[in-house]
Amino acid sequence: MAGPDLSAIIASLPATVPFVGPEVIERKTGIKLRARLGANESPFGPSPKVIAAIAEAAPDVWTYGDSENHELKEALARHLGTPMETIAIGEGIDGLLGLTCRLYLEPGDKVVTSLGAYPTFNYHVAAQGAELVKIPYDEKDRESLSGLLDTVLDVGPKIVYLANPDNPMGTWWSADEITHFIDAIPADTLIILDEAYGETAPASTLPPMALMRPNLLRYRTFSKAYGLAGMRIGYAIGTPHAIAGFDRIRNHFGVTKLSQIAAVTALADQDYLAQTLAAIAAGRDEIITRARGLGLKPIVSATNFVAIDCDADDTYATMVLTEMQARGVFIRKPAVPGLNRCIRMSVGTQKDIALACDVLEDIIRKISR
Amino acid sequence: MAGPDLSAIIASLPATVPFVGPEVIERKTGIKLRARLGANESPFGPSPKVIAAIAEAAPDVWTYGDSENHELKEALARHLGTPMETIAIGEGIDGLLGLTCRLYLEPGDKVVTSLGAYPTFNYHVAAQGAELVKIPYDEKDRESLSGLLDTVLDVGPKIVYLANPDNPMGTWWSADEITHFIDAIPADTLIILDEAYGETAPASTLPPMALMRPNLLRYRTFSKAYGLAGMRIGYAIGTPHAIAGFDRIRNHFGVTKLSQIAAVTALADQDYLAQTLAAIAAGRDEIITRARGLGLKPIVSATNFVAIDCDADDTYATMVLTEMQARGVFIRKPAVPGLNRCIRMSVGTQKDIALACDVLEDIIRKISR
Incomplete structure (x- = not known):
């Protein structure tokens, strides 16, 4: 028994989700992610003052x-x-x-x-x-x-x-x-x-x-x-x-x-924000430098991520993405024609970027285009 | 210029809100609330383990x-x-x-x-x-x-x-x-x-x-x-x-x-929940006892609040509510015929209940029915 009818529009919708989250990927693949660079989050975290304010207000969450x-x-x-x-x-x-x-x-x-x-x-x-x-x-x-x-x-x-x-x-x-x-x-x-x-x-x-x-x-x-x-x-x-x-x-x-x-x-x-923005800019530069060093074509970015043109087709970029994920590096890529030659890497900490770019380098060297 | 048309259904909706929050009441009246007993919140708060878990996870909220x-x-x-x-x-x-x-x-x-x-x-x-x-x-x-x-x-x-x-x-x-x-x-x-x-x-x-x-x-x-x-x-x-x-x-x-x-x-x-439930039950009993002592007719409750039948009409109950609020005690009352003879008081701490019931007693004694 299916239950009462959904509205006509809702009934016509697919049961898909816009984005599969990293925790979902981990549960599905069984691979523990070592670097989380797919959701354009900020690993520089919130201001220490924010962390303190949350802890201080925790007893008040009953209202x-x-x-x-x-x-x-x-x-x-x-x-x-x-x-x-x-x-x-x-x-x-x-x-x-x-x-x-x-x-x-x-x-x-x-x-x-x-x-x-x-x-x-x-x-x-x-x-x-x-x-x-x-x-x-x-x-x-x-x-x-x-x-x-x-x-x-x-x-x-x-x-x-x-x-x-x-x-x-x-x-x-x-x-x-x-x-x-x-x-x-x-x-x-x-x-x-x-x-x-x-x-x-x-x-x-x-x-x-x-x-x-x-x-x-x-x-x-x-x-x-x-x-x-x-x-x-x-x-x-x-x-x-x-x-x-x-x-x-x-x-x-x-x-x-x-x-x-x-x-x-x-x-x-705003001081902490300025500090974060500087770290993001430095990380962006680092990703671009590393990607260029691999012969890839990173796209100059105004955001906290870099789209990297892999200079090949969708199949190739998808292979890179899949391989990155298999090695515990969570990134994403666009799926549509025109953009699907790219992978997208969020700006992580220096350690995250080094890890992700090392993995990327290893993959690029092994996969022949 | 009004901008693009809202959808027909949305355009027909009133710009009202379902509930006016206590902070809104404070800003509108300029009266600082001394007891917050209108939103059926639990002043016994979350478990101390929850408070600790929130504080511990605060640095991770960047994901x-x-x-x-x-x-x-x-x-x-x-x-x-x-x-x-x-x-x-x-x-x-x-x-x-x-x-x-x-x-x-x-x-x-x-x-x-x-x-x-x-x-x-x-x-x-x-x-x-x-x-x-x-x-x-x-x-x-x-x-x-x-x-x-x-x-x-x-x-x-x-x-x-x-x-x-x-x-x-x-x-x-x-x-x-x-x-x-x-x-x-x-x-x-x-x-x-x-x-x-x-x-x-x-x-x-x-x-x-x-x-x-x-x-x-x-x-x-x-x-x-x-x-x-x-x-x-x-x-x-x-x-x-x-x-x-x-x-x-x-x-x-x-x-x-x-x-x-x-x-x-x-x-x-669940131990903390049991403790809270005992405190809520005791608070409910206390409100009922105090209300009965004032000649009111509290309604036996399975919740964390008590509806108190003021044994008069909407005008009377509204007067009680307004007066309570003016004295810094936030409670609510139903607005519709059949229920509007009542005020509704959430179970607070012993101190909150004592304060609210003292204020209620003072009001009841002063207002002739």
Whole structure:
């Protein structure tokens, strides 16, 4: 007996998951991972002040967190120089993207994104019964602003999604180019600008907070540079009108108390963030140097990972990935044409990078292209 | 400029929230709360082992939590004596109720619940464009099993919601009565059995785990007896088929790493739970004794709160509530006819209860009925 019918849209969805986590890989393969460089986490960890604040607040977790995330919104408003009413807090960007799809999408609506861009966003779009239109990356492995714009003008989608800097390629556009793109998008199309990797990018990458448009929502997170992936906390920035929408459907007490405390404390320790950003930049350089030394073509990155063009086809890159995983190094690779010649390695500690690059070197030398 | 249109259903929703949190009340009134007895949290806190585990794991929060919540599901399966495949983990029962509504409800579907039952569930139903049919509580302040069943048979809803024990009244049905109810509901109606207060109820209240039906989902939480409200972690129990549905739409990495660790550790410390349950039972008795001493009519409760019938009307009970709040005691009251003669006080520490009951006594003596 199958039980009551799922809704028609849900019944049509596959039972797949957007990403197979490293713990799941370990359980499936029985191989204990020695380096965790596949999820773009920050092994430099959260600030020691955050660790102390979590430990100190642990006895208080019997109370629900503040449903309005007031203290965090206040701190973000001050830090960013934008009113509290322009900020919504959620369970990571993943959670906020899911809410955004539910707010705006109806069955049959079109959504424009890049072929190979964020699978979790696509997963949330599918759950609304909306239709994805995917544009190839450009010849420089960037999300194609002109391709996205042309398609938006052509199909009139409800939403266009763009990550800047981009994941999985690590490429980016300047704030000026992004602003021109935003201004060219019609007012009835919502622009989702995913800035998850904003902190690790050159200063000229992020448009100023003053760039408020009724059809623009920007997304940021404490999961990457701030080293708080496991705390699930991110935020969206937009006009007060757009931001107020989240209150209609969000899980009001959904962000944990410790996550709110951790985020406030992390934001206050900008010295630690600067230190982390320097370590990430150094690690990026190290991966690029090592990869070039192997005759590979790493792609210059504004993020905390490096996409490495293996200078061959999907089969070859997949073989490299599989072999890395078999030797306990967790990395990922894009699956779609145009990008699937690459593997993607997150910036780890010096030890992690050395281990991963040694393994990579050994594999490259053994596999003939 | 209002921005792109929200979906038709979302546009029709009010911008209200299901519950105004205590921090919000403090900010709005400027009154610092002295006792927090309105959200049915557990001031006895989590086990000291949980507090230690959180502090110990704090440096590791740079990694995402396990997307499959494997260790927690394994521990729950062992504890409950039911296969892992019958358990789904989510961001509290609130999160799981939201997902359930999204899985099953289409616009125009009917949902049967009790008038005065869980507002957050109703909020999630409204977000799907489904229609609530609300049945009054019975003369003993219980959710009316016969009323719910008759209405289910009459309107053929997609979902029927029942909490056992009940919130906000604290009343309950026996496992046998619940089982008879479940067996009388047609197979195409999903039964949501909310057992958030299951741990604090008499042993005869919860049907055995063997009660698996294709149209039954049961919900439990670490927020109440386990003292982990701020960690946002709960679970649903059902047939493997029904449980698999959650994987189609849930935020796969949405439960925080520390929440998973806290829940596993809490579950392992059943001695601490027993100690908490004894303290809750004693606190319940104390509230009942004090209320009776004031000539009020507390309702015997299977939960960690007591609904107190003020033996007058809504206006009177609201006056008591408002006055309590003005004096820094956070409690709540039901708003609907039939229940609105009551205030609801969570079981606090002995000190909290003494404070709250002293304030209540003072108010009752001053306000003439």
